[in-house]
Amino acid sequence: MTEEPRLSAQDMIDRLAPVLSPRVRIRAVAALLAGVGGTVFVGTLWWSEPGPLPGRTHLAFALFTVFCLAWATYGGWLLTRRVPLFATDRVIAAWIGLAASLATTAVVTVVAVQRGTGAGLALAVGGLFVAVALALAVRAHARRAALLRRMHELTGREER
Amino acid sequence: MTDELLVVRAQLGERAALAELLAQWRVPVWTYVRRMLDADRADDVTQEIWLAVVRGLPRLREPDRFAPWLFTIARRSVTDRLRGEYAREQETLAGDDVATEDPVEAMVDRAALMNVLSELPVLEREILVLFYLEDLTVEECAYICRIPAGTVKSRLSRARRLLREHLKEKGYRP
Numbered sequence: 001m002t003e004e005p006r007l008s009a010q011d012m013i014d015r016l017a018p019v020l021s022p023r024v025r026i027r028a029v030a031a032l033l034a035g036v037g038g039t040v041f042v043g044t045l046w047w048s049e050p051g052p053l054p055g056r057t058h059l060a061f062a063l064f065t066v067f068c069l070a071w072a073t074y075g076g077w078l079l080t081r082r083v084p085l086f087a088t089d090r091v092i093a094a095w096i097g098l099a100a101s102l103a104t105t106a107v108v109t110v111v112a113v114q115r116g117t118g119a120g121l122a123l124a125v126g127g128l129f130v131a132v133a134l135a136l137a138v139r140a141h142a143r144r145a146a147l148l149r150r151m152h153e154l155t156g157r158e159e160r
Numbered sequence: 161m162t163d164e165l166l167v168v169r170a171q172l173g174e175r176a177a178l179a180e181l182l183a184q185w186r187v188p189v190w191t192y193v194r195r196m197l198d199a200d201r202a203d204d205v206t207q208e209i210w211l212a213v214v215r216g217l218p219r220l221r222e223p224d225r226f227a228p229w230l231f232t233i234a235r236r237s238v239t240d241r242l243r244g245e246y247a248r249e250q251e252t253l254a255g256d257d258v259a260t261e262d263p264v265e266a267m268v269d270r271a272a273l274m275n276v277l278s279e280l281p282v283l284e285r286e287i288l289v290l291f292y293l294e295d296l297t298v299e300e301c302a303y304i305c306r307i308p309a310g311t312v313k314s315r316l317s318r319a320r321r322l323l324r325e326h327l328k329e330k331g332y333r334p
Binding site for chain 2: 003004005006007009012013015016019020081082083084085086087088089090144147148150151154155158
C-alpha cells in the first residue's frame with residue numbers, strides 16, 4: 001500500500017486557519033469582556049436605583065442583564081472550546097481583562113457615588129474582578145516565562 | 161529540531177512551529193488513521209484530529225510526550241468513527257488482560273503487514289499499527305490505548321499470531 005495523504009501540510013494549515021485566526025480570538029475576548037463588564041454595569045445601575053421601580057423597568061434591567069450574560073457565556077465558550085489561546089495570547093488577554101476590570105470598577109463606583117448609594121459594594125465587586133484579572137495575568141506571565149525558559153534550554157542543547 | 165522544542169514554540173504562539181509540527185507528523189497520523197479506516201473517512205478524521213490537536217496544544221503540560229498525546233487524540237477520533245465495531249471488540253477482549261511472554265520474533269514484513277492489516281480485528285490492527293508502523297514503545301501504546309503494558313504485549317502476541325495465519329493463507333512462507 002503506497003497511499004499518501006491527499007491533503008498537503010499547507011492545505012491542512014489553510015483549513016485550520018479559522019481556528020488560528022487572530023480576529024476570532026479578539027472577538028472571543030471582546031465578547032467575554034463586554035458581557036462581564038455589561039453585566040456588572042447594568043447590575044449596579046439596577047441595584048443602585050434610589051426609589052422603587054415599576055415592573056417594566058425591572059423587566060428591562062433583567063433583560064439587559066440576561067443579554068450581557070449571554071455575550072459573556074458566548075465569549076467564554078469560544079475561548080474554552082473553540083479558539084486556542086497560546087501563551088502570548090493569554091498574556092495579552094489577561095492585561096486586556098485587567099484594564100477592563102479597572103475601567104468597569106471606576107465607572108461603576110462613579111455611578112454609585114453620584115446616585116448616593118455609597119461606593120462600598122461597587123468597590124468590593126470591582127475589586128474582586130480586578131483581583132481575578134490580576135491573578136490570571138500573573139499566571140499567564142509565569143506560564144509564558146516557563147515556556148521561554150524551556151525553549152532557551154532546548155535551543156542551547158540543540159546548538160551544542 | 162526536536163518535537164519538544166517545536167511544541168514549546170507552538171505553545172508560545174509561533175505559527176511557523178505549529179506548521180512544522182504538522183508537516184512532521186502529518187504522514188504518521190494519516191498512516192495510523194488510514195490503517196484503521198477506509199480512504200474516504202481517513203482524510204476527514206485526520207483533519208478532525210489536527211483540529212483537536214491545535215485546540216488542545218496550549219493545555220499540553222508535557223511537551224516531551226507529544227507523540228503519545230497526539231496518538232491518544234487520533235485514537236479517540238478513530239474510535240468515535242468505529243464505535244460500534246470497536247465496542248464489540250472491547251467486550252470480546254474484556255477478560256484478556258493476562259500478560260504473556262513477548263518473544264523476540266522475526267521482523268514483520270512491512271509490505272505484507274500493510275496488505276493484510278485491513279483484514280485483522282480493530283484492536284489487533286490498532287496495536288500493530290502503533291507498535292510496528294509508528295514505532296512506539298509498549299509503554300506508549302499502553303498510554304494511548306489506556307490498557308496495562310501486559311495487555312499490550314498479549315494483544316501484540318495475538319495480533320502477530322493472527323497476522324501469521326493470514327499471511328500463511330495468502331501463501332507467504334516464514
